[in-house]
Amino acid sequence: MSGFEFVLGLGDDALVAAQRLAQWCARAPELEEDVALANIALDQLGAARLLLGYAGELEGEGRDEDALAYLRTDREYRNVLLVELPDRDFAVLMAKLLFLSAWQRLRYEDLAAGDDERLAGIAAKAVKESAYHLDHSALWTVRLGDGTDESHARMQRAVDEVWPYTHELLAEAPHLRANWLSTVDGVLAEATLRRPDDGWRPGGGRDGRHTEALSYLLAEMQVLHRAYPGARW
Amino acid sequence: MYGNDFAASGGELLDQVADAERELRAAADRSVRGGSDEETYFTELVAADQKIEPRDWMPDGYRKTLIRQIAQHAHSEIIGMQPEANWLTRAPTLKRKAILLAKVQDEAGHGLYLYAAAETLGVSRDTLYDLLLAGRQKYSSIFNYPTLSWADVGAIGWLVDGAAIVNQVPLCRCSYGPYARAMIRICKEESFHQRQGYEILYTLAHGTPGQKEMAQDAVDRWWYPSLAMFGPPDTDSTHSAQSMAWKIKRFSNDDLRQRFVDMCAQQATVLGLTIPDPDLRWNPDRGAYDYTAPDYAELMEVIRGNGPCNRARMANRRAAHEDGAWVREAAAAYAAKHAAPAAPTAEAVHA
Numbered sequence: 001m002s003g004f005e006f007v008l009g010l011g012d013d014a015l016v017a018a019q020r021l022a023q024w025c026a027r028a029p030e031l032e033e034d035v036a037l038a039n040i041a042l043d044q045l046g047a048a049r050l051l052l053g054y055a056g057e058l059e060g061e062g063r064d065e066d067a068l069a070y071l072r073t074d075r076e077y078r079n080v081l082l083v084e085l086p087d088r089d090f091a092v093l094m095a096k097l098l099f100l101s102a103w104q105r106l107r108y109e110d111l112a113a114g115d116d117e118r119l120a121g122i123a124a125k126a127v128k129e130s131a132y133h134l135d136h137s138a139l140w141t142v143r144l145g146d147g148t149d150e151s152h153a154r155m156q157r158a159v160d161e162v163w164p165y166t167h168e169l170l171a172e173a174p175h176l177r178a179n180w181l182s183t184v185d186g187v188l189a190e191a192t193l194r195r196p197d198d199g200w201r202p203g204g205g206r207d208g209r210h211t212e213a214l215s216y217l218l219a220e221m222q223v224l225h226r227a228y229p230g231a232r233w
Numbered sequence: 234m235y236g237n238d239f240a241a242s243g244g245e246l247l248d249q250v251a252d253a254e255r256e257l258r259a260a261a262d263r264s265v266r267g268g269s270d271e272e273t274y275f276t277e278l279v280a281a282d283q284k285i286e287p288r289d290w291m292p293d294g295y296r297k298t299l300i301r302q303i304a305q306h307a308h309s310e311i312i313g314m315q316p317e318a319n320w321l322t323r324a325p326t327l328k329r330k331a332i333l334l335a336k337v338q339d340e341a342g343h344g345l346y347l348y349a350a351a352e353t354l355g356v357s358r359d360t361l362y363d364l365l366l367a368g369r370q371k372y373s374s375i376f377n378y379p380t381l382s383w384a385d386v387g388a389i390g391w392l393v394d395g396a397a398i399v400n401q402v403p404l405c406r407c408s409y410g411p412y413a414r415a416m417i418r419i420c421k422e423e424s425f426h427q428r429q430g431y432e433i434l435y436t437l438a439h440g441t442p443g444q445k446e447m448a449q450d451a452v453d454r455w456w457y458p459s460l461a462m463f464g465p466p467d468t469d470s471t472h473s474a475q476s477m478a479w480k481i482k483r484f485s486n487d488d489l490r491q492r493f494v495d496m497c498a499q500q501a502t503v504l505g506l507t508i509p510d511p512d513l514r515w516n517p518d519r520g521a522y523d524y525t526a527p528d529y530a531e532l533m534e535v536i537r538g539n540g541p542c543n544r545a546r547m548a549n550r551r552a553a554h555e556d557g558a559w560v561r562e563a564a565a566a567y568a569a570k571h572a573a574p575a576a577p578t579a580e581a582v583h584a
């Protein structure tokens with residue numbers, strides 16, 4: 001994987017996650033959560049902009065963050081499938097955020113100590129944000145898992161649904177797997193939730209083979225930008 | 234540069250916010266010695282421009298007026314998130330998306346400050362939500378208009394947040410302390426909101442012909458509804474006189490509307506957009522712009538629930554509330570389970 005493709009993948013993860021989070025705006029379960037979700041979306045979007053901007057420089061063909069975000073098809077997106085999954089309910093949103101932020105924290109921590117100075121700078125900022133996202137999603141996972149019968153059932157179903165998609169995350173950085181598992185296991189245990197068995201391992205996002213959901217997500221995100229080619233905003 | 238021009242009026246308003254903040258501190262230092270009874274004391278406090286605080290005695294009407302006004306204001310902040318959130322997922326650049334997201338997040342924060350201010354008057358946020366969802370409390374009618382294009386996000390920032398600032402800056406000096414303090418925080422953020430809207434419109438107005446058309450169309454649709462945000466004309470305004478006496482309100486609806494028109498007329502020229510009022514012109518005798526009043530019959534129809542989006546806005550709010558019920562119940566159940574253990578009850582001991 002070239003440096004460009006690698007950074008692009010990280011940027012796409014953050015951008016698609018931000019887009020899904022933004023879809024919750026004005027419909028969170030409580031007002032405090034509207035503020036928190038917008039905050040997390042802003043963090044993911046901020047990281048995405050820095051990463052895509054850097055990816056464009058690595059590529060060296062004059063594509064900036066917007067060219068990369070708005071003028072690629074779903075087949076050219078390099079995000080993992082987990083981030084594009086639709087949020088059927090608040091439990092799915094939190095399961096996705098828990099798995100993603102636990103992974104992003106470790107990933108960014110690693111990169112912050114890496115040789116690529118530019119990437120290290122971006123990662124050093126993002127790692128602090130990921131720690132907050134992890135705290136927030138862990139808090140909700142525990143509350144929902146150990147809340148009412150209904151919330152327990154919903155949270156367990158969400159974890160079961162999203163779990164297979166975590167394999168794609170871990171596959172590209174196997175050395176972080178044990179650490180990730182111990183974080184996630186701790187949260188699931190406190191939430192009185194069962195860690196699903198490993199079985200199905202969907203993937204392909206890094207190669208541009210996505211779920212059916214991504215094309216719709218991008219259609220919405222890109223519609224205005226594509227309707228006015230070359231315009232400034 | 235448009236930036237400087239814009240700062241001229243925005244800066245003046247921010248100065249007024251700063252003045253109100255200084256006054257607030259000064260009021261805390263002075264003290265009115267209590268009169269013979271509570272009512273006299275209340276009247277003296279208001280007359281001396283001091284703040285009424287939650288612990289102070291206040292007339293029932295004062296409390297009710299404030300609850301109604303603060304609740305309506307809080308509801309407007311959260312319903313107002315919808316028309317802008319409508320464009321969050323389609324914002325044309327990542328930078329614009331980030332700015333809009335920050336703005337909508339601010340509005341949620343404003344809702345929080347204001348519900349907290351209302352709670353100091355002895356009414357819970359849940360009660361106020363119920364009143365909103367039951368249609369027994371209102372929110373600003375402006376949010377019952379649709380955002381049909383990206384330029385509408387600009388028009389909302391420039392005109393709707395602009396009108397909100399003009400309305401709200403005097404509220405920073407409201408006689409009720411918690412409301413005045415909430416308004417000071419809010420007004421500081423509102424000026425950023427107006428600026429981002431203005432910048433969106435400026436960019437569109439100086440972009441492609443299609444973009445300029447989009448911007449003009451938005452201003453054409455939002456101008457009169459924005460003028461209507463200041464409420465009915467002074468001749469028909471029912472609550473004004475008492476609110477002025479209590480120093481909840483400082484200026485009449487028509488005075489504030491005039492101030493807004495004067496501000497916008499100048500900014501529109503710099504934007505290169507036309508305000509859709511053929512009779513808008515400077516009147517040197519009055520030292521103000523003459524303008525066409527909004528259609529108050531339309532305003533009343535929208536207040537009655539018959540604007541283009543009343544039903545959709547309420548349906549969305551209700552859906553968010555109902556879809557989130559199981560989450561709030563879970564949080565409450567979890568908190569109850571993990572609260573500090575109480576002393577064992579008789580039953581528990583026997584069990």
Ligand SMILES: [Fe+2]
Binds near residue numbers: 343
């Ligand atoms: Fe606001």
Ligand SMILES: [Fe+2]
Binds near residue numbers: 340
């Ligand atoms: Fe605002």
